[in-house]
Structures are given as C-alpha cells and as structure tokens.
Amino acid sequence: MSKNTIFxxxxxxxxxxxxxxxxxxxxxxxxEVLKIYYAESIIISGLLGAMVNFSINRYWTxxxxxxxxxxxxxxxxxxxxxxxxxxxxxxxxxxxxxxxxYKISRLIVDLFVSLGFNFTLQKYWVFxxxxxxxxxxx
Numbered sequence: 001m002s003k004n005t006i007f008x009x010x011x012x013x014x015x016x017x018x019x020x021x022x023x024x025x026x027x028x029x030x031x032e033v034l035k036i037y038y039a040e041s042i043i044i045s046g047l048l049g050a051m052v053n054f055s056i057n058r059y060w061t062x063x064x065x066x067x068x069x070x071x072x073x074x075x076x077x078x079x080x081x082x083x084x085x086x087x088x089x090x091x092x093x094x095x096x097x098x099x100x101x102y103k104i105s106r107l108i109v110d111l112f113v114s115l116g117f118n119f120t121l122q123k124y125w126v127f128x129x130x131x132x133x134x135x136x137x138x
C-alpha cells in the first residue's frame with residue numbers, strides 16, 4: 001500500500017468521523033427528542049450526514065472537483081442508499097437479536113460499513129479520478 005493511499009485512507013476516516021458524528025447526533029436527536037423509531041432515525045440522519053461527508057470528500061479527501069458533480073452525486077447517492085440499508089438493518093438485527101442498546105449497535109455496524117463498504121466504493125468508484133481524455137468529453 002502506497003503512502004498516498006494510506007494518507008487518503010486517513011483523510012477518509014477523518015471525513016467519515018466528522019460526517020458520522022453529525023449523523024450519530026442527528027439519529028439520537030430524532031430518536032430521543034422527536035421520538036422517531038431508531039431505524040427510521042438512521043435513515044434521516046444518514047441522508048443528512050451524507051451531505052456533510054460528500055462535501056468533505058469531494059473537496060478535501062479525494063480532491064476531485066474536476067469530475068462532473070452530477071456524476072459524483074449519482075454514484076454517491078447509490079453508495080449512501082446501500083450504506084443506510086446496511087446500517088439500518090444491521091443496527092436493527094444487533095439491537096433486537098443481541099438485546100443491545102441501539103446506540104451501541106449502531107457504532108458496531110458503522111465500523112464495518114465505513115471501512116468495508118463506504119471507503120472502498122468512494123475511493124475506487126465515486127471519487128475515482130478520470131483520465132484527462134474522459135474529463136474533456138464531459
């Protein structure tokens with residue numbers, strides 16, 4: 001693994017942490033204050049956290065603002081949908097079957113989804129830099 005990949009991975013984890021903390025706080029607010037069922041709160045918070053994460057990743061982590069925004073947003077949206085499904089269903093499964101607090105279940109699931117799903121797809125698909133020839137076509 002190259003130094004650049006390790007550095008990018010670190011930046012992506014920082015970005016995921018910032019977006020994740022925002023996401024997690026919104027989930028708790030929706031569940032505890034607004035009394036929305038926790039699995040539904042994860043959907044709401046996931047969409048809002050994704051906006052924060054996308055902005056940080058596009059301009060700082062992967063530094064790819066040359067690729068058309070609509071292309072990145074479409075790909076990112078698909079990754080976010082997958083991520084929300086994994087987080088929501090995983091949190092529900094762990095909470096209900098292992099009788100854990102949803103907040104703890106969510107942290108466990110987030111770790112696996114962030115490292116195994118989100119980072120991989122964002123680095124190699126969403127924010128992958130295209131060759132100069134393809135950029136000029138868009």
